[in-house]
Amino acid sequence: MAAASLAAPEAEKLHKLTSAVSSLPQISDSEKSGFINLVARYLSGEAQYIDWSKIKTPTDEVVVPYDSLATVPEDSAATKALLDKLVVLKLNGGLGTTMGCTGPKSVIEVRNGLTFLDLIVIQIENLNSKYGCNVPLLLMNSFNTHDDTLKIVEKYTNSNVQIHTFNQSQYPRLVIEDFLPLPCKGQTGKDGWYPPGHGDVFPSLLNSGKLDILFSQGKEYVFVANSDNLGAIVDLKILNHLISNKNEYCMEVTPKTLADVKGGTLISYEGKVQLLEIAQVPDEHVNEFKSIEKFKIFNTNNLWVNLKAVKRLVEANALKMEIIPNPKEVDGVKVLQLETAAGAAIKFFDNAIGINVPRSRFLPVKATSDLLLVQSDLYTLEDGFVIRNPARKNPTNPSIELGPEFKKVGNFLSRFKSIPSIIELESLKVSGDVWFGSGVILKGKVTISAKSGAKLEIPDGTVLENKQINGPEGI
Known part of the structure; x- marks a missing residue:
């Protein structure tokens, strides 16, 4: 976007910023131009608002019910041909800091001593072995996770999965006060920079040269998912549907529960399907947006995308996704990330x-409360897949709230001698200095709160059903 289309003060800001950015040696020319483009769009105040009256609920042609997808014939040659067109891409830019870990989140142990990344590799190994196909794994790292990931993937050298890593863009944080890059202010460390969200996956695929490598291997579709979503596994029915119907893009959505009311949803708008995020919703409609009556589905961030379409749109600079401004503070300086x-x-x-998929395809681990679910008897592990225990009759998972004592993975693990049985649990709320013995069984609604300054131990083999416990006497 030319500065000419901006008002004078904004054009002046952009001009100063452009010349400051051009002097930054740490990033490539494509990163510089990508960043300046993003800022120019932000400064122009591009309309982000949705005309509420034009929103329509998508039909089954637009958001296809999973049950209506054709089954893929049990013919291994046909399946191999399908899978040979596929690449799996995991978004691996996040650190495990919220769970008290250093390094990429994907190396947190999930179950049986295996990490997210181990499970992903095992799943693809099994596909490649079973069908004799070559599904590669791509990891999109950020500058925060790149070095660690390169070391970690060495352990998969002998697997039958080709692993490619590439970095998403590195953009300078903007100082809000004068709209100049933080690295120009003497902030030379990592804190001066940020990875600009996973929307950057498309230009980074092209700029890294990985897209051309994939074309040379005959690849047509990429399945993109968060590395911490244990439900995001390759699905032949979805892949088959997209290839048969020439769909360039597919978003997996799943029915909302009350836990997902803030998640983005799909709408039909001016003849196109689009994502509606809570940030775009006018204040007077926020409650309506959160209602699970009107907006019944939300985005799992499992995406299937045609690679040729990615190349076409990136080269035409046509992917102008809504900008999410993310204000932060670094050493007392207020900065902005776009x-x-x-x-x-x-x-x-x-x-x-969109395809309206079963809830089992959305199993993210964002906090230790999610780790408790996947390490418990609610799930088993088969061939790298986390499978839900059919003994659980309730289709939804129990709601779990753990206090700050459990926030870090190390503390969480040390407070359980073994993970309790939760097949019949509805909800669990734990607060204070609570420790669990082995073989504990939790059923119904359970609340455990230790008194301030007191340690509360749940003895081995305790069964708690619909109980509220405030001290040892309640057990």
Whole structure:
């Protein structure tokens, strides 16, 4: 976007910023131009608002019910041909800091001593072995996770999965006061920079040269998912549907529960399918947006995208996803990060659809409360897949709230001699200095709170059903 289309003060800001950015040696020319483009769009105040009256609920043609997908014939040659067109890409830019870990989040142990990344590699190894195909794994790192990831993937050298790593863009944080890059202010360390959200996956695929490598291997579709979503596994029915119907883009959505009311949803808008995020919703409609009656589905961030379409749109600079301004503070300096989300790209692709998938395809581990679910008897592990225990009759998982004592993975693990049985649990709330013995069984609604300054131990083999416990006498 030319500065000419900006008002004079904004054009002046952009001009100063452009010349400051051009002097930064740490980033490439494509990163510089990508960043300046993003800022120019932000300064122009591009309309982000949605005309509420034009929103329509998508039909089953636009958001396809999973049950209506054709089954893939049990013919291994046909399956191999399908899978040979596929690449799996995991978003691996996040650190495990919220769970008290250093390094990439994907190396947190999930179950049986295996990490997210181990499980992903095992799953693809099994596919490649079973069908004799070559599904490669791509990891999109950020500058925060790149070095660690390169060391970690060495352990998969002998696996039958080709692993490619590439970095997403590195953009300078903007100082809000004068709109200049933080690295120009003497902040030379990592704190001066940020990765601009997973919407950056599309230009980074092209700029890294990985896209051309994939074309040379005959690849047509990429399955993109968060590395911490244990439900995001390769699905032949979805892949088959997209290839048969020439859909350039598919977002997996799943029915909302009350825990997901803030998640983005798909709408039909001016003849196109698009993602509606809570940030775009006018204040007077926020409650309506959160209602699970009107907006019944939300985005799992499992995305299937045609690679040729990615190349076409990136080269035409056509992926102008909504900008998410993310204000932060670094050493007392107020800064701004401008980010984009990959799901928002849906409206730029031809013949884009959503598929309304079973909830089992959305099993993210964002906190230790999620880790408790996947390490418990609610799930088993088979061939790298986390499988839900059919003994659980309730289709939804128990709601779990753990106090700050459990926030870090190390503390969480030390407070359980073994993970309790929760097959019949509805909800669990734990606060204070609580420790669990082995073989504990939790059923119904359980609340455990230790008194301030007191340690509360749940003895081995305790069964708690619909109990509220405030001290040892309640057990």
